[in-house]
Amino acid sequence: MTILNTELTRRFGLRLPVLAGGLMWLADADYVAAAAHAGALGFLTAASFPEDDALRAEIARARALCGGKPFGVNVSMLPKLVPGDRAEAVFRISAEEGVTVVETSGRNPEPYMPLIRELGLVVIHKVPAVRYAIKAQSVGVDMVTIVGAECGGHPGMDMVGSFVNAAMAGRDLDIPFIIGGGVGHGSQIVAALAMGASGVVMGTRLLVAEELNAHQDYKRAIAEASERDTALTMSSVRNTVRTLANETTAAVTKMETDNPNVTIAELMPLVSGKIGRKAYETGDVSHGLLSAGHALGLTNAVTPMADIFAELEREVMVSLGRLDGARSPSEEAA
Ligand SMILES: Cc1cc2nc3c(=O)[nH]c(=O)nc-3n(C[C@H](O)[C@H](O)[C@H](O)COP(=O)(O)O)c2cc1C
Known part of the structure; x- marks a missing residue:
């Protein structure tokens, strides 16, 4: 129905x-x-x-x-x-x-x-x-x-x-x-x-x-995060992405601020999808670009x-x- x-x-x-x-x-x-x-x-x-x-x-x-x-x-x-x-x-x-x-x-x-x-x-x-x-x-x-x-x-x-x-x-x-x-x-x-x-x-x-199919700690971190816990990175390479704010977004933001001409190759060791995948497996959300948006403010329990x-x-x-x-x-x- x-x-x-x-x-x-x-x-x-x-x-x-x-x-x-x-x-x-x-x-x-x-x-x-x-x-x-x-x-x-x-x-x-x-x-x-x-x-x-x-x-x-x-x-x-x-x-x-x-x-x-x-x-x-x-x-x-x-x-x-x-x-x-x-x-x-x-x-x-x-x-x-x-x-x-x-x-x-x-x-x-x-x-x-x-x-x-x-x-x-x-x-x-x-x-x-x-x-x-x-x-x-x-x-x-x-x-x-x-x-x-x-x-x-x-x-x-x-x-x-x-x-x-x-x-x-x-x-x-x-x-x-x-x-x-x-x-x-x-x-x-x-x-x-x-x-x-x-x-x-x-x-x-x-x-x-x-x-x-993601680690319980990852889901718990998402549930606990608020609408203020996202970061925007990768605009310098025209590939803006909104993700959970963490050590990776802080490091990438620094690289992009320090060098507006930074290349995707230089960023790759930090932003590779493999790192994000690992976070889903281990539940450690401190590294990787983990896509998440403002609806985190509406997402409160697993x-x-x-x-x-x-x-x-x-x-x-x-x-x-x-x-x-x-x-x-x-x-x-x-
Ligand atoms: C963890 C995550 C991974 C995503 N991966 C893809 C993807 O591989 N391809 C795609 O077209 N959109 C992808 N999206 C975008 C979603 O399909 C959807 O358009 C977006 O999440 C809607 O915005 P919201 O997060 O505010 O609900 C992803 C979003 C999230 C949160």
Whole structure:
């Protein structure tokens, strides 16, 4: 049964109009299955499974765990087409393994649109600014997600907040759109819908799900962190990332401040994804760029995914009640 009726809930049979966004190293079959059973649409991160066979096996595991409920694959494309680019293979493997929807990000998906159409995939393209959403609409994506400056991970270079993005998207887009960046409360879902969105995407709020395959100490650190505990780094190499503030963000900030021309090669020993992966395994959050956003302020306990969604649902109902209460009696009479 659906609680809110939008293009997103209708298309995928969701209870709430929520996407559980791709999470590097964390969004696996258990994550998408937990999201699916909670009534949301989760995305398994293809980049976490660099070998094609491993990706195929994980999608098959997700299919079994989801028991007929939909899930998708996140295809984070590199900013530039480089030799060995895997996007095409991931689209093909996904379709062959019965996946019907992909969340793309990182680069204009235009070169892949003929293939995506041939494979019959629904594409939800994720961008960090409304101007890119307009471009994505023009190349024929089915839906577009716009994440604002508050988001965990890559907010882009414009750093416009989600509230402004939502109003602009409602004004400027014709295709269904999803709002993300700092979303972790049911009231924000209702607000996004009021602004014309078909739903929201969440990342940070879901990092405390018991089903997430990460060390308990990592999840506890996320639960205890506040909205003030993130740091922005990597702007000097035009790859801004919002992560949990820690020793790595302090060191990277120093390098970027000391030398505005610092190169990605110089930063790599500190920012390599391998270090972040280790933090998820060991629970030591002092090192690595560990994506997390302002929704840390709305993320207070480690609980099963179902409980997170039950809470969101209660918050949605309270917010809908507030809207009912805010309606002018004279308008009702008119
Ligand atoms: C730990 C973490 C890892 C992420 N990894 C990816 C990724 O690999 N690909 C991607 O497209 N988005 C990634 N994201 C972004 C999320 O899918 C989502 O768009 C974002 O978290 C929404 O903002 P929020 O964190 O404020 O909820 C990641 C986010 C987090 C928190």
